[in-house]
Amino acid sequence: MDDTERLAETIKALLAESRDERLADVLEEAHPADVSRVIRELPPDEGVRVFRLLSRERAGAVLSELDDPVLRELVGSLEETEVSRILDRMPPDHVVEVVEELPREQAEGILELMEEEKSEEVQELLEYREGTAGRLMSREFVAVHERTTVAQAIEHIRKATTGEDAFYVWVVDGHEHLVGLVPLHRLLAADPHTPISAIRNEDVESVTVDTDQEEVARLVQHYNVIEVPVVDANRRLLGTIGVEDVIDVIREEATEDIQRLGGVAGDETVLDPPRAVFGKRLVWRLVNLGTAVLAASVIGLFESSIQALATLAVFMPIVASMGGIGTTQTATVVVRGIALGDMTSSVLRRVLGKELWLGLTTGAANGLVIALIAWLWKGQILLSLILGVALVFNMLVAAIVGTLIPMALKTFRVDPAIASSVIITTFTDVCGFFSFLGLATLLIRFLL
Amino acid sequence: MDDTERLAETIKALLAESRDERLADVLEEAHPADVSRVIRELPPDEGVRVFRLLSRERAGAVLSELDDPVLRELVGSLEETEVSRILDRMPPDHVVEVVEELPREQAEGILELMEEEKSEEVQELLEYREGTAGRLMSREFVAVHERTTVAQAIEHIRKATTGEDAFYVWVVDGHEHLVGLVPLHRLLAADPHTPISAIRNEDVESVTVDTDQEEVARLVQHYNVIEVPVVDANRRLLGTIGVEDVIDVIREEATEDIQRLGGVAGDETVLDPPRAVFGKRLVWRLVNLGTAVLAASVIGLFESSIQALATLAVFMPIVASMGGIGTTQTATVVVRGIALGDMTSSVLRRVLGKELWLGLTTGAANGLVIALIAWLWKGQILLSLILGVALVFNMLVAAIVGTLIPMALKTFRVDPAIASSVIITTFTDVCGFFSFLGLATLLIRFLL
Numbered sequence: 001m002d003d004t005e006r007l008a009e010t011i012k013a014l015l016a017e018s019r020d021e022r023l024a025d026v027l028e029e030a031h032p033a034d035v036s037r038v039i040r041e042l043p044p045d046e047g048v049r050v051f052r053l054l055s056r057e058r059a060g061a062v063l064s065e066l067d068d069p070v071l072r073e074l075v076g077s078l079e080e081t082e083v084s085r086i087l088d089r090m091p092p093d094h095v096v097e098v099v100e101e102l103p104r105e106q107a108e109g110i111l112e113l114m115e116e117e118k119s120e121e122v123q124e125l126l127e128y129r130e131g132t133a134g135r136l137m138s139r140e141f142v143a144v145h146e147r148t149t150v151a152q153a154i155e156h157i158r159k160a161t162t163g164e165d166a167f168y169v170w171v172v173d174g175h176e177h178l179v180g181l182v183p184l185h186r187l188l189a190a191d192p193h194t195p196i197s198a199i200r201n202e203d204v205e206s207v208t209v210d211t212d213q214e215e216v217a218r219l220v221q222h223y224n225v226i227e228v229p230v231v232d233a234n235r236r237l238l239g240t241i242g243v244e245d246v247i248d249v250i251r252e253e254a255t256e257d258i259q260r261l262g263g264v265a266g267d268e269t270v271l272d273p274p275r276a277v278f279g280k281r282l283v284w285r286l287v288n289l290g291t292a293v294l295a296a297s298v299i300g301l302f303e304s305s306i307q308a309l310a311t312l313a314v315f316m317p318i319v320a321s322m323g324g325i326g327t328t329q330t331a332t333v334v335v336r337g338i339a340l341g342d343m344t345s346s347v348l349r350r351v352l353g354k355e356l357w358l359g360l361t362t363g364a365a366n367g368l369v370i371a372l373i374a375w376l377w378k379g380q381i382l383l384s385l386i387l388g389v390a391l392v393f394n395m396l397v398a399a400i401v402g403t404l405i406p407m408a409l410k411t412f413r414v415d416p417a418i419a420s421s422v423i424i425t426t427f428t429d430v431c432g433f434f435s436f437l438g439l440a441t442l443l444i445r446f447l448l
Numbered sequence: 449m450d451d452t453e454r455l456a457e458t459i460k461a462l463l464a465e466s467r468d469e470r471l472a473d474v475l476e477e478a479h480p481a482d483v484s485r486v487i488r489e490l491p492p493d494e495g496v497r498v499f500r501l502l503s504r505e506r507a508g509a510v511l512s513e514l515d516d517p518v519l520r521e522l523v524g525s526l527e528e529t530e531v532s533r534i535l536d537r538m539p540p541d542h543v544v545e546v547v548e549e550l551p552r553e554q555a556e557g558i559l560e561l562m563e564e565e566k567s568e569e570v571q572e573l574l575e576y577r578e579g580t581a582g583r584l585m586s587r588e589f590v591a592v593h594e595r596t597t598v599a600q601a602i603e604h605i606r607k608a609t610t611g612e613d614a615f616y617v618w619v620v621d622g623h624e625h626l627v628g629l630v631p632l633h634r635l636l637a638a639d640p641h642t643p644i645s646a647i648r649n650e651d652v653e654s655v656t657v658d659t660d661q662e663e664v665a666r667l668v669q670h671y672n673v674i675e676v677p678v679v680d681a682n683r684r685l686l687g688t689i690g691v692e693d694v695i696d697v698i699r700e701e702a703t704e705d706i707q708r709l710g711g712v713a714g715d716e717t718v719l720d721p722p723r724a725v726f727g728k729r730l731v732w733r734l735v736n737l738g739t740a741v742l743a744a745s746v747i748g749l750f751e752s753s754i755q756a757l758a759t760l761a762v763f764m765p766i767v768a769s770m771g772g773i774g775t776t777q778t779a780t781v782v783v784r785g786i787a788l789g790d791m792t793s794s795v796l797r798r799v800l801g802k803e804l805w806l807g808l809t810t811g812a813a814n815g816l817v818i819a820l821i822a823w824l825w826k827g828q829i830l831l832s833l834i835l836g837v838a839l840v841f842n843m844l845v846a847a848i849v850g851t852l853i854p855m856a857l858k859t860f861r862v863d864p865a866i867a868s869s870v871i872i873t874t875f876t877d878v879c880g881f882f883s884f885l886g887l888a889t890l891l892i893r894f895l896l
Contacts, residue, residue, distance in 0.1 A: 004670075008794075031651075033670050041795060158637045166633050167615045167674070184632040185614050189606045203479075221699065222452075222481050224692040226615070226674060243691050244672040250695065251669065254702035255784055261710065262780025263773055270785035271795060274802040274809075282810045285773055289814050292769040293821060299762045300825075306758040313754045313761035314747045317768065317877075321740040325711055325733055325870055332710025336703055337718035346456075347489060347719060354722040361722075362730045366737050373741060377748075421869065422773060429765075 003031075008038045015046055024053040032061035040070050040271060048077045060090040067269075068101040069276055075102060075110075084113035092121040093138040093245075100130060133216050134209030136249070137230040137239030143170040144196055146179055151192035153182070165242050168227050171200045178206060178229055178237040206231045209238065213249045218341055220246045257339055260417035261332060263288070288422045295320070295429040302437035305444055311378055312440055315387050319436045322366060323394040323428025328421050330355050330402025335416045338406060348407060355399035363395030382446055390436035394428055401427045451479075456486045463494055472501040480509035488518050488719060496525045508538040515717075516549040517724055523550060523558075532561035540569040541586040541693075548578060581664050582657030584697070585678040585687030591618040592644055594627055599640035601630070613690050616675050619648045626677055626685040628652060654679045657686065661697045666789055668694045705787055708865035709780060711736070736870045743768070743877040750885035753892055759826055760888055763835050767884045770814060771842040771876025776869050778803050778850025783864045786854060796855060803847035811843030830894055838884035842876055849875045 007030050014023040027035055027050065035054070039047040039062065051074060054062060063086060066074065075083055075098070087095045087110065095114075099107045099122065111119050121139070128134025142160050144153045153169055160166075169187060171180035180200030190199050206229040207216055216228055226243040256266040265280035299306075299316070306312050334351065337343030343351065371388035375381055401424050406416035440447060455478050462471040475483055475498065483502070487495040487510065499522060502510060511534060514522065523531055523546070535543045535558065543562075547555045547570065559567050569587070576582025590608050592601045601617055608614075617635060619628035628648030638647050654677045655664055664676055674691040704714040713728035747754075747764070754760050782799065785791030791799065819836035823829055849872050854864035888895060 005792075031671060033672070037670075037789075040790075041792075154636055157633065184636065185605065188602055188632065188636065221695055222485075223479060224481070226691055243674055243695075247669055247691075247695065247698065250698055250702075251788070254698075254706070255788070258702070258706050258709065258784050259780055261706065262776050264777050264780050268781050269788075270781055270791045270799045270802075272802075274805045278806060278809060281777060281806055282813060284777065285770065285810050285814055286817070288769060288773040289766070289818060292766040293818075295769070296762050296766050299765070303758045303762060306754065306761045310751045310755035310758070310761075313758070313764070314744050314751060316761070317747070317765055318737070318740040318744050320765065321736060321743070321877075322733065325736040328710050328869065329712050329729060329732065332707055332712050333716050333718055336706050340699070340703070340717075341485075342488075343718045344453075344489075351718045354718075354720075357722045358726060358729055361726060362733050365730060366733055369734070370737060370741075421776065429769075 004034045004037050007034050008041060011038050011050060012042075015042075015049065020053060023050070027054055028058065032058060033065050036062045036065035039066065039074070044073050044077065047074055051078075056086050056089055059086045060094070063087075063098050064090060064094040068267075069272055071098065071101050072103070075106070080106070080109050081113055084110050087122075088115050088118055091138060091140060092118065092125055093136070095122045096125045096135065099126065100135075128209055131213050132209060133207045133211040133213065133228070133230045133241060134238075136213060136216065136241045136245050137209075138242065139239045140166075141170055141229075141237070141240040142166050143172045143176075143237055146171050146173055146195075146197045146200070148196050149192065150187060150190045150194045150196065150199070153187060153196055154192070165244070166227075168240075169196075170229060170237055170240070171196055172237055175234075176236045178204060178231050178235055180204060181229070204229060206235070207241075208232065214253055214339075216241060217246050217249045217253065221250070222341070253339065256415075257335060257417040260415060261335060261420050263420045263422045266417075284420075284422055291422065291426040291429070294426060295433060298430050298433045299437065302433075302441055305437060305441045308444060309440070309447055311380070311383065312437060315374060315383070316433060316436060318370060319387065319390045319394055319432035320425075320429045322370075322391050323398050323432045324421065324425045326359060326363075326395045326398025327402040327424045327428050330358075330399055331406055331419050331421075331424055334403055334406045335419065338410055338416050343407070345407070348403075352400070352403050355403050356396060359395040359399035360392070363392035366395070367391045380447065382443060383440070386439045386443065387436065390432065390439060393435050394432045397431045398428050452482045452485050455482050456489060459486055459498060460490075463490075463497065468501060471498070475502055476506065480506060481513050484510045484513035487514065487522070492521050492525065495522055499526075504534050504537055507534045508542070511535075511546050512538060512542040516715075517720060519546065519549050520551070523554070528554070528557045529561055532558050535570075536563050536566055539586060539588060540566065540573055541584070543570045544573045544583065547574065548583075576657055579661050580657060581655045581659040581661065581676070581678045581689060582686075584661060584664070584689045584693050585657075586690065587687045588614075589618055589677075589685070589688040590614050591620045591624075591685055594619050594621055594643075594645045594648070596644050597640065598635055598638045598642045598644065598647070601635060601644055602640070613692070614675075616688075617644075618677060618685055618688070619644055620685055623682075624685060625683045626652060626654060626679050629677070652677060654683070655689075656680065662701055662787075664689060665694050665697045665701065669698070670789070701787065704863075705783060705865040708863060709783060709868050711868045711870045714865075732868075732870055739870065739874040739877070742874060743881060746878050746881045747885065750881075750889055753885060753889045756892060757888070757895055759828070759831065760885060763822060763831070764881060764884060766818060767835065767838045767842055767880035768873075768877045770818075770839050771846050771880045772869065772873040774807060774811075774843045774846025775850040775872045775876050778807075778847055779854055779867050779869075779872055782851055782854045783867065786858055786864050791855070793855070796851075800848070800851050803851050804844060807843040807847035808840070811840040814843070815839045828895065830891060831888070834887045834891065835884065838880065838887060841883050842880045845879045846876050 039050055142157055144156050168181045168183055173179050180202050181204050182200050186199055205219055205223055228241045230239045231237055259266045263284040268277050334343055367388035371384040374387050375384040405424055406419045409416045409419055487498055590605055592604050616629045616631055621627050628650050629652050630648050653667055653671055676689045677685055678687045679685055707714045711732040716725050782791055815836035819832040822832040822835050853872055854867045857864045
């Protein structure tokens with residue numbers, strides 16, 4: 001990212017010296033992706049200053065690279081007319097990406113000020129649910145009738161106004177039904193008189209407008225395609241989704257999984273203003289407080305045993321902590337497996353068997369180690385054995401909980417990634433404290 | 449994934465009835481990606497049976513979709529000559545993907561049995577380090593001299609033997625230096641007599657053979673390109689990396705981050721045989737055992753206070769648990785920010801400020817709640833206050849540790865994701881137990 005950092009330095013220097021003309025030249029030559037990154041890192045008012053120096057074409061490209069909440073803040077500081085003139089020059093699917101991030105009223109105001117035709121196209125796309133193929137698709141694709149020849153198809157492409165992101169030519173029948181595709185490379189290599197139908201791929205994987213974007217991403221990864229056609233219930237071609245949008249989806253979904261597993265909302269970035277994330281962070285911290293109180297109440301049941309033998313309090317968190325790593329490891333692998341499509345109900349038994357085996361073997365190994373440490377430390381052999389047994393037991397609980405809870409969430413169509421350590425380690429905390437302190441209480445007269 | 453599931457059912461039924469001829473027909477028509485997925489889910493011996501029914505072309509395509517350790521197991525069950533005949537028909541970069549997963553001896557044996565020319569090409573690619581652009585690149589690209597015309601370039605593409613995954617034509621000068629690219633779409637639309645140099649993009653982002661694959665992925669995401677050129681130190685074009693390989697990298701890196709944050713090796717899949725992952729799981733569990741013993745030894749310092757007031761043991765884990773969620777949340781956002789390129793040293797102050805603010809505000813909110821709960825439960829106002837104060841303090845520690853440790857690891861070129869909860873929560877465990885039990889011990893005579 002050296003280019004971006006150098007650009008950032010140049011821009012900051014020119015801003016400080018207020019050399020706006022020179023700055024405008026620099027911005028005109030920089031890549032919009034770099035400019036948007038620099039704007040993200042600048043304080044809001046300087047970001048606006050930089051943005052205003054961009055030509056309208058550039059401004060549009062920069063805008064579609066920005067994400068919420070920086071985008072929201074920037075657009076909020078501009079006039080609505082100013083924004084609508086910029087959006088007028090952008091492809092509808094990019095406008096959608098901007099407008100969907102804005103507060104409803106502002107979005108409506110801006111759409112009203114836009115050119116009517118463009119505004120209508122955007123509103124049609126906005127009718128599809130967020131997170132579906134319809135929301136992602138672009139309508140600017142090249143389609144030819146199955147009976148055209150290669151030469152005619154090439155002529156058609158020449159006249160088309162689509163961008164240069166088109167890498168396939170789509171083949172449709174008389175009713176606009178998708179019946180195949182031809183990669184441009186093959187079109188170029190073919191004899192001009194060949195009919196398109198002779199060189200098309202017939203087996204084309206397509207999605208419908210309400211296919212989930214995660215499914216679209218899985219299709220692209222599984223079949224190695226770089227453009228996915230979106231069709232209606234009758235297989236009429238409505239639009240296409242390019243691989244660059246799919247990569248964004250893959251990235252977003254990975255961020256969501258990572259963050260949810262870590263007890264964060266799923267769409268937080270390091271640069272978000274603290275106030276914007278306060279509520280979401282607090283919710284999980286309160287949930288965690290609740291589960292911690294639950295675990296504490298289990299300990300409370302055994303307060304008299306601890307009163308009698310304070311050493312119990314020393315070892316108690318070890319069992320819980322080991323249960324924590326056990327569940328976290330298992331749940332992490334399972335949640336990722338679900339996301340990658342490896343973890344299905346048909347392999348559930350096999351995976352559960354694996355985790356139980358791992359729980360038992362690593363549990364036994366760890367149990368022996370901790371029993372030995374405890375014995376050397378406190379010299380109480382029975383207490384050491386109780387600790388070891390409770391640890392093995394808790395590792396088995398971890399294997400079961402870590403495997404089954406994400407799968408159960410998936411069955412109920414809840415994101416398995418919310419099975420974050422906050423939630424699942426509650427089970428091992430409770431079981432851990434219960435088994436260790438319970439066993440110790442049962443055998444307390446031999447311990448004192 | 450309905451197609452794959454249906455295919456799996458059909459294959460299992462045909463296998464059970466031993467209808468091999470019918471099965472071969474089904475396999476010939478299925479997508480290689482689907483076949484490889486079904487093989488992964490089958491027991492190893494049945495997987496081999498299915499694989500042997502594939503034609504050589506298909507077998508190669510299926511092989512390059514499989515990953516370690518299923519690939520290893522499958523190849524291990526086949527004759528080396530059998531495998532080398534299949535690899536002979538695959539593009540060198542795909543052969544590399546297979547061979548690099550195999551044990552060294554087996555790989556060498558197979559390479560020796562392959563056609564000499566192919567084998568040499570593969571070995572050249574294998575000389576580049578794993579995880580670099582050199583390892584990923586394909587040498588089958590289309591390059592034309594900058595002085596050719598559009599018509600000549602098209603003629604060149606017709607004769608080229610590259611696959612259909614080529615979407616750009618690369619432009620080079622007389623010394624094979626990369627000087628631009630032309631998307632195929634633009635080539636099609638241009639007048640045949642135009643010189644290529646008039647329609648090329650000059651600003652082409654390239655990487656060198658030893659660029660890290662993560663950096664390649666970042667480039668693709670940042671600039672929305674679908675093919676990345678790989679050049680040597682003199683900017684001579686050596687190969688290209690297609691977006692499908694980049695998507696695999698993005699997926700692998702996300703898996704690695706998610707798993708390492710969860711204390712797992714980084715490349716485990718749910719279907720891995722338990723024995724293959726035992727060692728890696730155990731290592732982290734042992735590390736965790738070590739950190740848990742460390743935390744326990746802190747508690748051990750205050751054993752006499754606990755002996756005097758067992759209620760301390762009840763509340764003690766709450767402070768540690770809250771520190772745990774605090775560090776995990778912060779570290780998760782920071783680690784992901786580093787991976788996405790948002791978290792750089794230039795924003796470190798801002799992010800640290802944000803996390804401290806969040807630690808203080810959510811800590812205060814949580815501290816009040818827990819103090820109230822503790823007071824209602826045990827009726828000891830001073831103990832409740834100590835608990836609240838220790839919690840706020842621990843949330844501040846969490847903010848600092850969660851931000852600085854991943855950044856420090858990045859500075860030392862260690863993957864920030866190994867700052868998993870196992871490691872970082874040790875700090876909050878220790879600080880939490882120390883502050884809560886320490887404060888309580890200082891004030892013990894007011895508590896009894």
